[in-house]
Amino acid sequence: MPYVNIKITREGATAEQKAELIKGVTDLLAKILRKNPATTVVTIDEIETDNWGIGGESVTVRRKR
Amino acid sequence: MPYVNIKITREGATAEQKAELIKGVTDLLAKILRKNPATTVVTIDEIETDNWGIGGESVTVRRKR
Amino acid sequence: MPYVNIKITREGATAEQKAELIKGVTDLLAKILRKNPATTVVTIDEIETDNWGIGGESVTVRRKR
Amino acid sequence: MPYVNIKITREGATAEQKAELIKGVTDLLAKILRKNPATTVVTIDEIETDNWGIGGESVTVRRKR
Amino acid sequence: MPYVNIKITREGATAEQKAELIKGVTDLLAKILRKNPATTVVTIDEIETDNWGIGGESVTVRRKR
Amino acid sequence: MPYVNIKITREGATAEQKAELIKGVTDLLAKILRKNPATTVVTIDEIETDNWGIGGESVTVRRKR
Numbered sequence: 001m002p003y004v005n006i007k008i009t010r011e012g013a014t015a016e017q018k019a020e021l022i023k024g025v026t027d028l029l030a031k032i033l034r035k036n037p038a039t040t041v042v043t044i045d046e047i048e049t050d051n052w053g054i055g056g057e058s059v060t061v062r063r064k065r
Numbered sequence: 066m067p068y069v070n071i072k073i074t075r076e077g078a079t080a081e082q083k084a085e086l087i088k089g090v091t092d093l094l095a096k097i098l099r100k101n102p103a104t105t106v107v108t109i110d111e112i113e114t115d116n117w118g119i120g121g122e123s124v125t126v127r128r129k130r
Numbered sequence: 131m132p133y134v135n136i137k138i139t140r141e142g143a144t145a146e147q148k149a150e151l152i153k154g155v156t157d158l159l160a161k162i163l164r165k166n167p168a169t170t171v172v173t174i175d176e177i178e179t180d181n182w183g184i185g186g187e188s189v190t191v192r193r194k195r
Numbered sequence: 196m197p198y199v200n201i202k203i204t205r206e207g208a209t210a211e212q213k214a215e216l217i218k219g220v221t222d223l224l225a226k227i228l229r230k231n232p233a234t235t236v237v238t239i240d241e242i243e244t245d246n247w248g249i250g251g252e253s254v255t256v257r258r259k260r
Numbered sequence: 261m262p263y264v265n266i267k268i269t270r271e272g273a274t275a276e277q278k279a280e281l282i283k284g285v286t287d288l289l290a291k292i293l294r295k296n297p298a299t300t301v302v303t304i305d306e307i308e309t310d311n312w313g314i315g316g317e318s319v320t321v322r323r324k325r
Numbered sequence: 326m327p328y329v330n331i332k333i334t335r336e337g338a339t340a341e342q343k344a345e346l347i348k349g350v351t352d353l354l355a356k357i358l359r360k361n362p363a364t365t366v367v368t369i370d371e372i373e374t375d376n377w378g379i380g381g382e383s384v385t386v387r388r389k390r
Contacts (some may be wrong), residue, residue, distance in 0.1 A: 152313030282378030
């Protein structure tokens, strides 16, 4: 029954990579905490680099340096 | 003063349906917990089916079977 | 398959009220958007009044006035 | 190490304004709680006005009145 | 730079299990999407069974049946 | 109308510091984006160090080194 939200910058993750991530996280929760995969929900948010900040700067600005 | 976040897959919910959902959730919180509707905030995230997983699979893949 | 997160201040909501809220939100999503109740997940966060702000003040401070 | 998520309606915030917000929030956490700016993460979600409700109505509807 | 939030019911997960989960999710993001582990943040919310609903019922009620 | 969620490790932030944070973030949104302070909501989650991971490790483990 777990719910997992993954936030990454929007930079071209493919449907296959996202499917692999969903599978991997669901398996981890089953293996480590015996959570039922059937009701494990995973959502992925892909966020524009202008809208993600670290170290007080947007990722857009950091990538330009 | 409650804050409610609703996540659904992006599959054509109309503005009218979303308005009905906002109204319904706000009313529920007023009725059950006496929360003030004027400061009840509801946000809706519509998520691509590639980015939503359940049972270890993306919804895109599940819908194809 | 929707996921709903409800944040309220921690002020004595009972298990019965929270159960009613879970039921009500799940029913709304089924009625308005035909979402399957069996896989609708609702989580409720109860937040201390020191940790909730509106209008630039904590709820603790507002309640004292 | 803090993580901050800011949700605003999507109404034309510029990259410069969002960068200023990221900088401002990171500085606040350093000043008030001595949090390390290098590992402070800020994400901004811009939400369509149809998907944001307050007072039981969507912002789209409120803006029309 | 990813941020991951994991919500599970509060039912006795140990510090060791949670550490394993943090390590596992961080490794997955590095392996699948080449994300830098040094800036990958994971938070875990453990939620009372009264505050978690699925199928229109709280987990507390479901567990009693 | 913005909604801001701040997550920090639970390590003794005082009510005064949290009030200052609420005020500061609300003011920033008013100054930078002309958002109405009266409807700006801020919530703060304080998270146990066992439940916060960075660099693939929990903060509890990192602090011990």
